[in-house]
Amino acid sequence: MTDPEIASPSAFPEPSVLATHSAATVRPVHDEFHGDLLEVSMGPQHPSTHGVFRMVVTLDGEVIVKLKPVFGYLHRNHEKLGENTTYLGSMPYTDRLDYLCSMTNNWAYALAVEKLAGQPVPERAEYVRVILAEMTRLVNHMCLVGFLFNDLGTSFTPLLYAFREREKFIDLFESLSGSRMMCNFQRFGGCRANPSPEWLGAVSKLVDGFPKFLDEYEQLLTGNEILLARTQGVGCLSPELAVQAGITGPMLRASGVGYDIRKADGYGIYPRFDFRVPIGAHGDTYDRYMMRILEMRESVKILQQALRDIPAGPVMDPKSRLRNFRPKPGEAYGRIEGPKGEIGFYLISDGSPNPLRYRVRAPSFVNLTVIEDMCLGRTVADSVVILGSVDIVLGEVDR
Amino acid sequence: MENLEQIRDRLLARFPGAEVTLINNPGPSAQHSLLLGLAQAREIALFLRDDPALRLDYCSNATGIDWPAKEFTDVVRTPVKDAAGATLRILEEKTKRVTPGFLEVVYHLYSMEKKHGPVVIRLRTGNRTDQVTVPSLTPVWRSCDFQEREIFDLYGVNFEGHHDLRRILMWDGFKDHPMRKDYVAPDDYEWEPTPHGAVLEKAKAHYPAPPPATVP
Numbered sequence: 001m002t003d004p005e006i007a008s009p010s011a012f013p014e015p016s017v018l019a020t021h022s023a024a025t026v027r028p029v030h031d032e033f034h035g036d037l038l039e040v041s042m043g044p045q046h047p048s049t050h051g052v053f054r055m056v057v058t059l060d061g062e063v064i065v066k067l068k069p070v071f072g073y074l075h076r077n078h079e080k081l082g083e084n085t086t087y088l089g090s091m092p093y094t095d096r097l098d099y100l101c102s103m104t105n106n107w108a109y110a111l112a113v114e115k116l117a118g119q120p121v122p123e124r125a126e127y128v129r130v131i132l133a134e135m136t137r138l139v140n141h142m143c144l145v146g147f148l149f150n151d152l153g154t155s156f157t158p159l160l161y162a163f164r165e166r167e168k169f170i171d172l173f174e175s176l177s178g179s180r181m182m183c184n185f186q187r188f189g190g191c192r193a194n195p196s197p198e199w200l201g202a203v204s205k206l207v208d209g210f211p212k213f214l215d216e217y218e219q220l221l222t223g224n225e226i227l228l229a230r231t232q233g234v235g236c237l238s239p240e241l242a243v244q245a246g247i248t249g250p251m252l253r254a255s256g257v258g259y260d261i262r263k264a265d266g267y268g269i270y271p272r273f274d275f276r277v278p279i280g281a282h283g284d285t286y287d288r289y290m291m292r293i294l295e296m297r298e299s300v301k302i303l304q305q306a307l308r309d310i311p312a313g314p315v316m317d318p319k320s321r322l323r324n325f326r327p328k329p330g331e332a333y334g335r336i337e338g339p340k341g342e343i344g345f346y347l348i349s350d351g352s353p354n355p356l357r358y359r360v361r362a363p364s365f366v367n368l369t370v371i372e373d374m375c376l377g378r379t380v381a382d383s384v385v386i387l388g389s390v391d392i393v394l395g396e397v398d399r
Numbered sequence: 400m401e402n403l404e405q406i407r408d409r410l411l412a413r414f415p416g417a418e419v420t421l422i423n424n425p426g427p428s429a430q431h432s433l434l435l436g437l438a439q440a441r442e443i444a445l446f447l448r449d450d451p452a453l454r455l456d457y458c459s460n461a462t463g464i465d466w467p468a469k470e471f472t473d474v475v476r477t478p479v480k481d482a483a484g485a486t487l488r489i490l491e492e493k494t495k496r497v498t499p500g501f502l503e504v505v506y507h508l509y510s511m512e513k514k515h516g517p518v519v520i521r522l523r524t525g526n527r528t529d530q531v532t533v534p535s536l537t538p539v540w541r542s543c544d545f546q547e548r549e550i551f552d553l554y555g556v557n558f559e560g561h562h563d564l565r566r567i568l569m570w571d572g573f574k575d576h577p578m579r580k581d582y583v584a585p586d587d588y589e590w591e592p593t594p595h596g597a598v599l600e601k602a603k604a605h606y607p608a609p610p611p612a613t614v615p
């Protein structure tokens with residue numbers, strides 16, 4: 001294996017202390033017992049890569065010495081589409097970024113546009129947004145746990161239970177927004193429809209029954225011997241590297257960094273709710289699994305408080321404009337804590353109906369930065385589990 | 400957190416001779432930004448990351464913007480008067496002025512330790528054709544790694560000091576930069592049985608006109 005070429009001397013002065021890159025900690029050994037390195041291309045059509053994603057893995061025996069992620073197979077230049085359509089026209093497209101969490105994508109985009117235009121949001125709409133976002137978090141996390149167990153080889157049993165429960169949630173999404181997954185529900189200055197008391201009652205009933213399902217799910221999974229053997233100590237991510245590489249969401253908190261945008265920014269009405277941010281100790285795959293379970297329990301708490309406190313009233317600001325919407329020239333970056341991490345939208349307006357720049361900061365995309373660092377020194381079978389615990393959706397990575 | 404003017408003043412005191420300009424954001428979000436000169440950008444970024452009062456240890460978002468050359472027309476009106484002082488006609492003199500285009504890279508910085516932000520910094524290239532090199536900030540914040548590769552891929556900004564500058568979303572053999580404003584999509588025509596509208600125009604360009612005998 002050759003080292004990467006040495007960078008040509010830079011015209012810009014080099015500062016004294018620079019962050020290190022993913023230097024391989026495992027060196028190939030060339031002696032009579034070790035053969036050549038083997039390069040394996042995992043993907044793009046591989047059941048464990050969660051979509052069209054490829055990992056070029058270099059192996060020394062069974063140990064990974066180099067791993068390069070390759071993606072872009074699903075690239076449709078989402079940002080260019082956003083620049084060529086109106087502000088409202090981009091809203092349905094954001095559903096297709098992370099297609100498991102369309103409600104949080106909608107909210108992040110609506111938040112960015114509201115910042116850009118200085119648009120207030122009515123009280124009830126803020127509550128509806130929190131309820132929908134936390135429901136989305138439950139759906140995403142239980143599906144992730146199911147998929148993670150699929151990667152571990154439990155042929156579909158945990159995923160089946162997760163999907164059985166998810167079905168109840170997306171039925172409620174459908175009855176509110178008209179669509180199970182592509183909800184297209186948030187608008188600039190509120191939401192599209194006002195939820196009825198019956199709908200809120202149905203959510204309340206579902207949420208109150210959720211801890212029972214979660215206990216059952218955990219009883220089946222958390223102490224599972226296969227899970228413990230395959231995930232504890234696997235794919236460790238140090239807190240320094242996690243911060244340096246911009247990791248967000250449950251993956252960051254599993255490494256022991258208590259950074260949650262719901263707490264740090266306090267966007268929407270999150271400061272009103274009493275909830276805790278779970279933090280891991282080791283940053284391994286098992287902690288990343290536990291983060292999801294603990295966050296689901298906290299989400300249930302937020303949901304119960306929001307459903308208890310939700311006021312009556314309109315869900316749409318009467319002064320908001322959707323058609324012929326032209327924000328004043330300026331720019332804004334709005335971000336929220338999505339289920340996978342920080343999802344942000346950066347918009348520049350020049351006063352025309354289309355944004356001059358429409359940028360999506362996708363959490364899965366940035367979280368993939370450290371996939372090589374976590375997999376070095378492990379086996380191919382571990383890399384599958386580690387990738388599963390990162391929680392990527394390729395619709396968002398490739399955009 | 401101190402405001403952006405204080406940060407700028409501190410940077411100018413710490414790095415004499417550095418170019419740090421405050422760019423005002425007229426919109427309601429009031430997220431103003433600092434434009435850094437390229438020569439000392441990386442040192443300033445490192446200072447922003449390690450300064451104990453700021454500790455901007457987390458670069459959330461890095462993205463490119465394309466600003467094509469803009470043409471303005473300045474009109475100067477001079478009235479032509481006769482001897483009595485009455486206006487005969489107004490002479491209009493039009494001059495065209497072109498502001499050169501450039502590419503811009505924007506970084507949104509937050510602090511995970513102090514839980515504040517954002518501080519927005521920008522870098523600008525000289526033009527859009529040959530002076531498109533800016534220093535990479537990946538050595539300072541590794542979260543820029545894939546995002547700078549994306550900017551290189553879609554905008555054609557060359558990041559000096561990036562350890563692995565390759566295309567990331569488009570394939571390796573691709574030539575152009577699709578996020579630029581003047582990008583023209585390739586003429587990849589696909590046959591359709593009943594073309595209409597823009598597709599019909601495209602179809603006409605791809606096939607010879609039918610022989611006159613077949614046209615009723």
